Amino acid sequence: MKFLCVPCDSPMKLQSVGPPERGSLSVVYSCPDCGYEMAMLTNAYETQLVQSLGVRIGPAPSGVEGPRVEAAASGSKCPFSAMIPGNEGAAERPPGEPIPVRWTAAAEARLANIPEFVRPMARTGIEKFAQKRGALAVDEEILDAARDFFGM
């Protein structure tokens, strides 16, 4: 979908994506020539259509990350994470609860590379694997050991 400022005959540029409310997104466009602003307000079906494509509306994640359509719509960053039972908030622990196994930055970076719908399950499973081996931290060595152990 593209928007044209008819008086200027200029393509409008996306300015911001507002936080969705009750399934509706507010996407603001402006004309680079006259500065006129307009907002596209989606209904729930339109929001869902974009969400189903697994894309975000707005700039690429490098730089300032724009709001993701799926994030606001579902309360989760990933359009698929919530479909796994027990995933809801699995990666977040209540404040004050002791962290059973620490993750090194390098291991966290590897975890961040995998799809969010798999991540909570992977985190829990790898922590259990580390605990069984008596490790206090999940590092790249533990990840590689898990791969070997499970024959990957």
Added chain:
Amino acid sequence: MKGYHDIAGDGGSRVLEQVVEQRARITDGLAGVRHLVAVGSGKGGVGKSTLTLHLAGALRARGLRVAILDADFNGPSQARMAGVQGALFVPGSHKVALPRTANGIGVFSMGSLVPESEALDFESTAQGESHTWRATREFALLGEILGSFEWGTLDLLMFDLPPGAERTVQYADFLGPRASFVLVTIPSEVSLGVVARSVAALSKGPNRVLGYVENMSGYYCRDCNAVKPLFASGESPGLGIPCLGTVPFDPELARHCDRGIPLEDLPGTPVGRALDHVAQQLLDSLP
């Protein structure tokens, strides 16, 4: 006044750009895969999953590198049958390592993620209207899986498709002309009729249909060591595509599938020999 095609870009929403990027990730992820083979039917309950797993086993026994993607997200069965229900998904340097069976077949199945007591569910802003968006979301999920798992260097990546002639065609569209199709039927006119619809639908596209397999073509009686009729015999109208082979039903094999353990003596049985024959026919028919 400018029209849609007069305007370069999309003003910053990047929706189309991201869809193109998704396709590029899939292409990149499958760059090391020599053949994409989708095992479908159109008809449900004809043994697509069992056949996929055991064809993969027969191909693996020939030394080929094989993986299975259980594309039946709503009724995944490969995790149980392949014994990877409790598989751990381990992040590699960039992608997720693929769980493997004891004999080295890579398997992705939603059954490793979603317990059998739960249905696959997607959050939605359009509650009660899932018929309008669910298929789109499932294909986006398929793309995410293809782009984010380590498929590596494979001779064959086999897709275990869900039932439905229209779904078979949707997978053909999504996977593109690289994907070849094997269709599975059983020797009943009802099944043949449904599979014929899939053949007709696929014939309109660019995908190669390698042939069909007649599954449950009799049953193997271990007591008699003989294959006996399971369906009333009659003149089959055929499907107008090559028959890659017929495979008898083996209750013992079904029992092992339920338990997720391999049937050790399978290669020496009529069923094992039939599967081996189909595997060879499949290899011979690949481009």
